Amino acid sequence: MNKITIYLNNKEHSFTDIPSKRLLDVLREDFDLIGIKEGCGEGECGACAVLINGRLVNSCLVPLANAHQKEILTIEGLSETKQGKALIDAYSAEGAVQCGFCTPGMLMASHALLKKTPHPTDQEIRIGLSGNLCRCTGYNMIIKAVKRASIEGDGLW
């Protein structure tokens, strides 16, 4: 057990825990942030994506130790922001959500992409979301949604 401090959705938390625990499990089990999903558990599906210090990562592969003293943004934190709201509106307007399991991860990846590239091309969107699998939508609506968010949310990123 080691002392761990994280800045989770802008709130500081200090606690003792096992450093090898997956950040995914800590967020879901200890902090009840169940927006984050476990899909494959191997870094291939992106359903567990969060931002650490502004960078997109898959929380199933992050040992808690690597999140020590870092800022973590989850879908719960993102949806409180203007950018998050713009993304959610765009996803609804384009029908980019069907079963919804991949959506939190998709939104995190979309946000990370738009932070770097506020006006992405279709190709840039495809690359930005390449680590996120969706088995319902066929991706086209999701790509349209990101495009819409970049236009309607112009200036937010």
Added chain:
Amino acid sequence: MVKHFIPKNLEEALKYLDEHKTTIISGGTDLMVQRRNWAEIPPLFKKDVVYIFNLDELRYITCRNDNLIIGANTRMSDLLVHLDVPELLKEAIYIIASPALRNMATLAGNIGNASPAGDTIPILYAMDAKVKLMSLDGERIINIEDLILGPRRTAINDNELIQEIIIPVKEFTSSSFIKVGGRKADAISKVSFTGAVRVEENIVKELAICFGAVGPTIIRKKSIEAKYQYITLEELKENIDSLVNDYSEFIKPIDDQRSNKEYRKKVALNLLKEFITNL
């Protein structure tokens, strides 16, 4: 009981490595999968674990004496946007995994993990990269091909840590990295091919050819390369069949869940053929 250690600085990490038998974990993209447990149960490590990813002193990209120096904790995503990183290496990184994975994965991790399918490793072989290891006893520099001994086996001692990767700056006139996998993003290579040449005044001055995932380590044969250097480009192309034949006996892939040996060998040699034909 396995102990976990989060060092505050490099010195603490080296001291811990000196006193314990450990598993070093950086970005975690390989180890967290290999040691994966049931959901909600922490990954199972057999040895004490040292977490080095947050040591910023190992995160740097610099140029020194015609060498590109990459600190062990440098993220692959940082390499992708750095001006001094050779295009060939960027090409490989670009098709490794996905943005989220590239924010965690490191070159040093790819080396330490020593998977025959590690996608940056053939590039490091082709560029004659060296690896600098450090421990409380001091530093040593070792060639990449001497460091990787087999699948998941390296010449890194228990008390040592990869400090940096040293890549000589080389100008190739043509280079190519091709990876065959089941999906564009997040796929583990079935087979990969790396080719690089420097042709000056129509003479092949330098030739580097590496195959990934078709043997226990990356396949690079300097003796074969030497046979086809200092000839004209046309002569190289005329000798394509004998070149392919020379490599044939060294390509010894295995069957596994990703592919089978016949497919791997055929594709590996076809990629070589294509590379030479398109020069």
